[in-house]
Amino acid sequence: MAGDSLYDIAIIGGGVVGCAVFRACVLAGARTVLLEKGGDLLEGASKANSAILHTGFDATPDTLEAACVQRGYALYRDICVDMNLSVVKTGAMVVAWTEDDLAQFPKIIEKAARNGVTVRRLDAREAKEREPALAGDVRGAVLVEGEHLIDPWSAPMAYARQAILNGGTLLRRARVEGGMRQDGVWHLDIAGKPTVQARRVINCAGNYGDLVEAIARPSPFQIIPRKGQFVVFDKTAHDLFRTIILPVPTALTKGVVVTRTVFGNVLVGPTAEPQQEREFPTVDHDNLEALRKAAFRIIPALHEHDVTTTYAGLRPATQFSDYQIEALKTEGWITVGGIRSTGLTGALGIAEHVVALYRDNFADPAPLKDVALPQMPNLVEERPRPWMQPERGPIACHCERVTEKEIEIALKDEVLPAGTLGGLRRRTRCMMGRCQGFYCTRRVMELAEAHLPGLVTPIGEGQRGDGRDV
Ligand SMILES: Cc1cc2nc3c(=O)[nH]c(=O)nc-3n(C[C@H](O)[C@H](O)[C@H](O)COP(=O)(O)OP(=O)(O)OC[C@H]3O[C@@H](n4cnc5c(N)ncnc54)[C@H](O)[C@@H]3O)c2cc1C
The missing domain is CATH 3.30.9.10 (D-Amino Acid Oxidase, subunit A, domain 2)
Structure with a gap:
């Protein structure tokens, strides 16, 4: 097998948990690919939550969830300033x-x-x-x-961005449909795309966690x-x-x-x-x-x-109240399921736990040195925003005060450009204000067409889009 096409780890699912695990695996020194079926990251459970960074005061004591939430809370507060993330x-x-x-x-x-x-x-x-x-x-x-309150989208985007900046691979529109393990290597079938090969798989598929788990074994939990x-x-x-x-x-x-x-x-x-x-x-x-x-x-x-x-x-709730995280040594598989109500907070703690499982059960790579840090644009009202600067240029979305420059940056970004209209909204907040896009949609579409043709596609009446829809 060509060394180039073989990853150490394939992660299935680009929600907040998959993004945090992606970052942790890459920084741990593993050659990692993140596979997301959506056109962009955060198109599942992580699209919509309350955006609270929980202390875990009300978690059930001595559970994995309590431990991951507390660790995730601490880790987020440790790294947020370095990546320009707000809290x-x-x-x-x-x-x-x-x-x-x-x-x-x-x-x-x-x-x-x-x-x-x-x-x-x-x-x-x-x-x-x-x-x-x-x-x-x-x-x-x-x-x-x-x-605390945080920006629920910039944080996971920062995790994925840091992973990519440090050598990780992200494949969007990559739905894993099945897989088999041969000679210690997983061959994952991706809808409409070539097979992806990896020594280990980490299932972070959120609301599809039990279906993806069935690739490795009958799922012990039901979503x-x-x-x-x-x-x-x-x-x-x-x-x-x-x-x-x-x-x-x-x-x-x-x-x-x-x-x-x-x-x-x-x-x-x-x-x-x-x-x-x-x-x-x-x-x-x-x-x-x-x-x-x-x-x-x-x-x-x-x-x-x-x-x-x-x-x-x-x-992504299951019949169990605690997180379902487990390493299957003989299958070369790590399950990360049932991250129900606290995943935004717990993600970095979960990721740390998953890397520890990986090291204990599978391989012990040397952690990366000289780690690159992304700088995230600020969308939080309590800190200065681009529209406040004299050289801001035209504003595209007046409700949320999003400049055309911010939208262009999100579209032209070489590391992690918007992959859907929803992804563009989550990166900039355009169309998310009081008018819900009534006034700015046209200008946003023009910018999208100019800088990232194909981002937006019309859908027919009564159809459900794939995130690119208007
Ligand atoms: C109403 C609500 C309020 C919440 N409030 C908070 C809060 O205030 N604070 C907090 O910490 N947490 C909160 N949460 C919890 C948090 O949002 C979730 O725990 C978290 O989003 C789960 O993330 P995930 O990555 O496990 O799942 P997801 O975000 O669903 O990610 C799974 C990803 O896997 C992809 N996928 C699935 N199947 C495949 C496949 N076959 N191939 C490729 N990709 C696939 C999906 O497209 C998806 O993007 C809340 C959740 C909800 C719903």
Whole structure:
């Protein structure tokens, strides 16, 4: 076999977990390819989440998830400055509205202590003092100072970018359809493309994790996607409060969260709805209306603000509550499945754990020296943005204040150019503001056609696009 076409590791799935694992494998010194079926990275579960960098205060103690979340949290904070990634400290409050809620506080505080996270109990007056916009009947809160907000797309893009800059290979539109192992080498069948050969495979396929796992063995877990719908309030609501407002959780869900986003909006959600559909999360009137009402109940002043948009995401849940991460030594395979509700935070911790499994079970390459660092463009409102500079040039998206130059950079990027219209939006925030692209779509299309022809293709009425659609 030609040495050139044989990778040490093939990773299946370019969500936040696959991107973090890609980075870790490349930096560990393994010749690595990332295979993503979508036209761009982050087209699965990682497309839509609450963007909270969790401390893990409420994780089930002594689980793999708790360990990875805590490690991921620490690693993100270690590397974010070097890659120009943002982290916005807001803190979070678990808020009690009833006597029953208050009765849960000792358990919440005890769990946080077991997870090594410092929290503080606030009485009703202290809670109102910290967040005066909270409804008047708040009974008290548990304050978790360490909770942060991040940009959920720039972070995984930075991981993948760093992997590519340091020699990793990314193949998009590369759906793995099957594979077989011969003489210690996996031959992966890619739809419409040549076979990819790798000594080891890492399954990071998110909501398709059980189907991909079946390439190596009957999957020990079943994916039951759990939908989460969100309502997004306009930027006018952003300054109503700062702290992430959490309810007292139930067994199934952390409940309705009211939070700012780093992009200057207010987010309310998510729901928790198990379903069969793995790909297209829909929103529905009744759930959105319930979220809106819940938001008004928590922060009554939200009544005065418009809803800008709604969206939904799909958590890759399984029948198990913990992450499903395992090395199959004889199969040359590592399973990374069921990264349900905390993958944005846990990704770097998961990646570190996966590399340790790789070293323990398979090979021990020399880590890279002189590692190249990407510098990510800033999309976060609390820091200076390109539109503020005098030489910014024309603005394409006025709602989100995205300059034409930013869009051109994302299209012409030699390392990781936008692969879909969704990918362009996630890289720049164009078309994501109050008008949802009503005013800027035409100019964005012109720029796309000029700099990356074929990025956008029209689809017929009633059809579902592949991410390039308008
Ligand atoms: C509503 C909601 C709110 C959340 N809030 C938070 C939060 O605030 N903080 C937090 O830390 N986490 C949060 N999460 C969790 C986080 O978003 C997920 O844990 C994470 O996105 C899972 O990432 P993943 O890489 O495992 O899966 P995915 O992002 O789904 O990635 C899997 C990738 O594999 C690709 N793929 C699948 N099959 C194949 C194949 N055969 N060949 C090639 N590629 C394939 C898919 O296209 C996809 O891109 C939230 C999730 C949801 C849904």
